[in-house]
Amino acid sequence: TTENNKLCNWMYCENFKEEFRQIIKFEPPLYKQRYQFVKDLVEKYKPKKVADLGCADCSLLWMLKFCSCIEVLAGLDICANVMKEKMHTLSPLPVDYLQPSERSLTVTLHHGSVAHKDPCMLGFDLVTCIELIEHLEESELKKFPEVVFGFMAPSIVVISTPNSEFNCLLPRVMLYRHPDHKFEWSQAEFQSWALETARCYDYSVEFTGVGHPPTGMEKVGFCTQIGVFFRKYPQSAESVQSEKPMEAVYKTVFKAVYPSLKDEKYLQNAVISEVIFTAQIIKHRLMSKRQEYSDDPERKPKFQLSMDCFSEYLGKVVVEKNMEPFVSGNEVYIPLRTIFSFPKVNRLCGTFEKLCKLIAGKVTLSSDGSAVMFNIEHENEEN
């Protein structure tokens, strides 16, 4: 019946071609529409761990690294070279180091086959297989459901593949859309495979696609057909960890750990930096106030103005009696409480105790540890 279907479809298309001799062009391009589809899915379900099987030149992974819900990204491909080509685009940028983000993110690329099981693929929330299955040899395709649905068992699986019924509308496609394609399925073929797989591994599946057919040709369906699979049973923690002790068969070709404030090292740096910077601002304010009383009459009005704007920018700082910074001899003391009341410091640390803990030993404090201390002996009056 498959052959029959193909033939019917072919004729139907030929007729259509007679009528509309036009080249179908998708806007935005189809590959972008596929990526956008995945992105939308990520936005909707907010998975933390996402794996892309057949990640090729990592372009989908590159798009996904900007999705703030994702903390673990993994890519798998049978061809290491194609991954290596662009893998550096997945490295953190200078700015990621300068302003470490709240979320943590690890990106890993593995070299291996979807026909093999590797423990590094366990525990994912979303697994995407975009234009993957049609590249699989028959033997690989046979093992594929067991590996993805049986072993990896993520909550969501997305599988996209060409819809062969649409090919007749693509004028230059003779047999398959790409020489490496081992097959291209009709809607019925894909759906029956998907339903069978879903049934077998206790998933539900919804069908959709991207690349709308032209008006009057709705029957051929989407250019790319997509199946979204949802796991019906809840994942139990132990099933991930204990049941499957096994050897790693994939080779890791790339790993990037993004700087994150979740990492104590980066948090500490950020806090120290913010505390000292804030303290400097307060000190500067204090010193210029003192200067006002001294000898520089030219400057006075300017300072008054800048002082007012200053406090406005920094937010309403509640100044209590014991929070006043003060000068004693050659030392300026800026109470930690005052520093903690600044929104940025506050947001970073959360609690005052955390602040004290993070800066301990890294910032010069007063003897009782309640204030940041600066020695101003060697500073000239202008700075």
Add this chain to the structure above:
Amino acid sequence: MQQGMAGPLRGRRQQQQQHPQQLQQLHVPPAQLEDPGGHRHLHGCETPLQERRPEGLQVSSGLQDMSLRDRGGRRRDFHDLGVNTRQAMVHVQESKTGFSGKMIKLTTNHFRLTSRPQWALYQYHVGYSPEMEARRLRSALLFQHEETIGKTHAFDGSILFLPKKLENKVTELFSRTRNGEDVKITVTLTNELPPTSPTCLQFYNIIFRRLLKMLNLQQIGRNYYNPSDPVSIPNHRLMVWLGFTSSILQYEENIMLCADVSHKVLRGETVLDTMHSLHSQVGEERFRDACAKELIGLIVLTKYNNRTYRIDDIDWDNNPKSTFRKSDGSEMSFVEYYKKQYNIEISDWMQPVLISQMKRKRGNIQGTVALIPELCSLTGLTDKMRNDFNMMKDLAIHTRLPPEQRQRELGRLLNYIQKDDNVQKELRNWGLSFDNKSVSFTGRIVQGEKIFQSGAMFDYNPQFADWTKETRGVPLIRSMPMDSWLLIYTRRNYDVANTLLQSLFKVTPSMGIHMNRPSMIEVDDRTEAYLRVLQQRITPDINIVVCILSSSRKDKYDAIKKYLCTDCPIPSQCVLARTLSKPQTIMTVATKIALQMNCKMGGELWSVEIPLKQVMIVGIDCYHDTVSGKQSIAGFVASLNQSVTRWFSRCVVQSRGQELVDGIKTCLQSALRNWLKWNKSLPSRIFVYRDGVGDGQLNTLVNYEVPQFLDCLKSIGTDYSPRLTVIVVKKRVGARFFAEIGGGLRNPPPGTVVDTVVTRPEWYDFFVVSQTVKNGCVAPTHYNVIYDTSQLKPDHVQRLTYKLCHMYYNWSVSAPAGTACTQHTSICSFMEVEPCCCIALRPLLHTQLSTELCFSCGTSAATNTRHVSPSARPSTECKPVYDVAGGHWSWEVGGFASVLVLCWGYVELFSQTSINNRQYKFYKYADFRALCCSDCMLI
């Protein structure tokens, strides 16, 4: 997007550029190349790098995101490869090395690159039938045949490089596109490149940069930095990344990697953060001006891609909600774009938009790029930061590495290279490897020079390259009397003023300077008070005015200088009270002030013995202003006497389209006329020290400028044919030398000459170390003799060059020769240099003078603003001229267009304490001033 140029900034910019350019289509930085209907395995997202230079060469296996042209690729011949000047000079064919001096064992930062015996790079042409347009498609089709071509390859779409020779000269391959089209690919061997060919050298550089990338170093600008171990300086919210500069070149005997440690200063705040704090500091009224002043010209990194942009303007009429036209023609707002493309939410919708002009086509983008302040991180230092002495001091701790530590850091890099499997594999595939020990060789320390002053002669300890102490005991060659002078100070500085006076009385007699008691004037510490006193008290017979300032406040200094340079031209000297407050250094300080004042009044200080007769030394420096226009400025000086103590000077400002050398030619003619007037004959030898030659400009110099010099000499008279030597001076070189002393590495002493191993075989070149540094590594100066009919031995040219290093009057230590001869005493009389700082002033100070003169008719606008409305400035060019006959200073003021603002205040500065070890840099006038002051405080 609205293209209205209503904003005040935009208005100014248009006036400022001689040919106002309409802002073209605004672009956002691109993320992905539009690639309709692409298949995933063939198409996908473009990396920023590739998009930038899609025509670049692709390099194999994981190297695809590098291209042969790489960053900065527009300067193709960056290392002046292929300019062979030595072959034309017969007398240095055999040898270009000197012989005098004491041997010294040196190591350097050069590492030998070795290749397999009989190594060659094979170049192929790749043709497609039918013709394929897209480069990506071309490479995808070609690399379907990896079994034939091999895994190691470099391909730019038509030229293919392989480390191996294919079986046949012509190889035919057949591929099929995803559309089922059959394509015949013809790979034809076109070239077999020996390891030393220029193409190969270019190729090594690409490979090496690629290796740095494989080591997970981040590319910022041209260099690679290690982000994993930053030094943070929380006091100033700065971060310093350690990185490397690298270049691979053919040196005397080997191809070597010259690697140096580089530091990148990054800032933990966004442009928006900076704007907020500026707003709080200056208030609404001056906010926009303050932003322009602080931000324009800075380099920013964007949050979403690895690119750097320069802020050229701030567009206050637009905000993130404004729309721009995408390459497909659709309109989109910035907010939407960043949300869609990068999932970035822009939180502040009221911020303006930053404008960056693209100098060249980047992929499919040209013209103007709009950036959102919130998404841009600042790099580098602002003017304000450079003025902040404490900040600079904190930075210097991390950035100025002493020799040992510098070599250790480099060793670490080489170690990474040796240890990384991927890197080693890549190198092996190409048949290349690096030595992990730097080369060592022998240099020479030439004999220290004798300093002459008024018949007396003294030696100094060349170890320290400083003869300040020696000068104190001996009269100057020509001292100017201080019969009548003013000393102005505030009440608070009364003691300091007296200390200075007493010290001057102690040091001046032995120098031969006659000094009377000055009129001591006490003023309030206000600018008006200073000016009032100057107006009232300056009379025609006053020799010099000395002001003691209590702080390094720029406005006060500027006002005083402006008045004393323009309204009432008279030599002046400003001194910071702080400088005079340390009893242990006061005598040194006073000596230097005395020397400087003497220079400013037209005196001559000392000289060295010049063995050649009738020799004229010419110094030329150029600055090409790439920031605000296409202007070029040249400073020209020529010696007028045997002892090389009197100088003729001119400044040439050339606008777009004109050749700088035309002006230089005129200068040389006038200089020769002046020489004739003084000496009743023409010089028989002329040495031109030409500075300010950028990378890749050597060819122009050789083929255009030198012939012009010769033309000029011919035009003087048919029977006049002096011997001419043209030497290109370069102070920004990557080479560093280390002396192996007592088992450790030290800076080589001044007078060290290197003319082997690390010089270039096709040039007559040498290095001289002419100064000493207390911290960090000393930078040698590179001298390249590009034309020479002097018939002098290389040794003599080297020694003459070193002698000239002593002729720098502002500072009694040796400085690079270019510096020495391009400075002129007249410069000193206008440009304030605080004493006690080791600074070599460059002829660009002429420009400074010009701008200072502009104040007289100009507005009182903040003097360090880069974006000053040109209309507020007079269109005047001023040339300071030293009237040798009359022995006084005068100005030539002529009509000139508004170019002056564009050449505004650039001063090149040499400072021992400059924070980056590449000690030469163009600083804005303000920075320069600040550094002067901060250096004072170090002493």
